Amino acid sequence: xxxxxxxxxxxxxxxxxxxxxxxxxxxxxxxxxxxxxxxxxxxxxxxxxxxxxxxxxxxxxxxxxxxxxxxxxxxxxxxxxxxxxxxxxxxxxxxxxxxxxxxxxxxxxxxxxxxxxxxxxxxxxxxxxxxxxxxxxxxxxxxxxxxxxxxxx
Amino acid sequence: xxxxxxxxxxxxxxxxxxxxxxxxxxxxxxxxxxxxxxxxxxxxxxxxxxxxxxxxxxxxxxxxxxxxxxxxxxxxxxxxxxxxxxxxxxxxxxxxxxxxxxxxxxxxxxxxxxxxxxxxxxxxxxxxxxxxxxxxxxxxxxxxxxxxxxxxx
Numbered sequence: 001x002x003x004x005x006x007x008x009x010x011x012x013x014x015x016x017x018x019x020x021x022x023x024x025x026x027x028x029x030x031x032x033x034x035x036x037x038x039x040x041x042x043x044x045x046x047x048x049x050x051x052x053x054x055x056x057x058x059x060x061x062x063x064x065x066x067x068x069x070x071x072x073x074x075x076x077x078x079x080x081x082x083x084x085x086x087x088x089x090x091x092x093x094x095x096x097x098x099x100x101x102x103x104x105x106x107x108x109x110x111x112x113x114x115x116x117x118x119x120x121x122x123x124x125x126x127x128x129x130x131x132x133x134x135x136x137x138x139x140x141x142x143x144x145x146x147x148x149x150x151x152x153x
Numbered sequence: 154x155x156x157x158x159x160x161x162x163x164x165x166x167x168x169x170x171x172x173x174x175x176x177x178x179x180x181x182x183x184x185x186x187x188x189x190x191x192x193x194x195x196x197x198x199x200x201x202x203x204x205x206x207x208x209x210x211x212x213x214x215x216x217x218x219x220x221x222x223x224x225x226x227x228x229x230x231x232x233x234x235x236x237x238x239x240x241x242x243x244x245x246x247x248x249x250x251x252x253x254x255x256x257x258x259x260x261x262x263x264x265x266x267x268x269x270x271x272x273x274x275x276x277x278x279x280x281x282x283x284x285x286x287x288x289x290x291x292x293x294x295x296x297x298x299x300x301x302x303x304x305x306x
Binding site for chain 1 (some may be wrong): 177178179180181182184185186187188189190194195196198224226228231233234236237238239240243246269270271272291292299300301303304305306
């Protein structure tokens with residue numbers, strides 16, 4: 001949990017060449033979500049560009065340079081308070097990187113995912129992004145992003 | 154969502170005199186939780202002292218100066234992907250502030266909560282903390298804290 005950059009950089013790039021965004025676990029909160037069908041809890045975090053855009057309501061489209069991270073963990077009952085669903089095992093971290101020129105063919109976003117504690121790149125080859133795009137097309141009218149940022153007072 | 158400090162400071166203190174921790178919405182992630190019985194999603198965030206302690210596994214006891222924030226939102230179905238439970242209305246923000254001398258009578262933690270977008274202080278008088286303490290006593294063996302921090306790789 002306290003890897004220095006030298007260690008982090010040993011994470012292999014995704015099959016489409018995207019490298020894991022450095023320091024994502026220090027990013028600030030955009031939203032919290034839950035998926036009953038997979039028994040998972042998720043946090044959506046944003047880099048500084050994304051946070052500034054979210055707070056300014058400037059998210060359709062999100063600006064170039066914005067990066068959204070989603071970290072997914074299994075949920076489990078709290079041992080002393082069983083109705084509370086709390087984080088279990090880490091499942092994956094995934095990212096959307098906004099660069100409307102570079103990623104023009106996929107809605108302006110670069111997609112990548114790393115699995116498990118070892119952060120193994122997801123996907124056999126670069127075509128894995130078709131899976132991401134296939135689902136995120138559902139929200140094309142909100143710049144391919146499902147999440148509406150929480151507005152904290 | 155982008156209040157300057159001058160505006161934030163108009164939030165009234167809790168009945169026990171605790172003032173709302175400045176800048177809590179910029180704090181980093183400790184955990185994500187969900188409560189089916191209240192239909193709410195929660196993010197637990199920590200100030201720098203808390204994040205350092207969480208990453209070092211130094212949480213029993215948490216060090217003086219650590220502050221934990223919990224932000225609670227209603228959950229709702231995503232309009233375009235209904236199984237996904239996503240943030241709705243903001244419910245409250247609440248805090249535990251570790252100062253083992255100052256808050257010796259309540260496990261070393263100061264408790265406070267603010268309700269709704271207007272951040273109205275919770276509690277008729279300083280005795281509201283008995284409600285917090287009553288429930289958090291369940292986890293006295295983990296320094297009165299329910300949350301085990303997520304360890305992100």
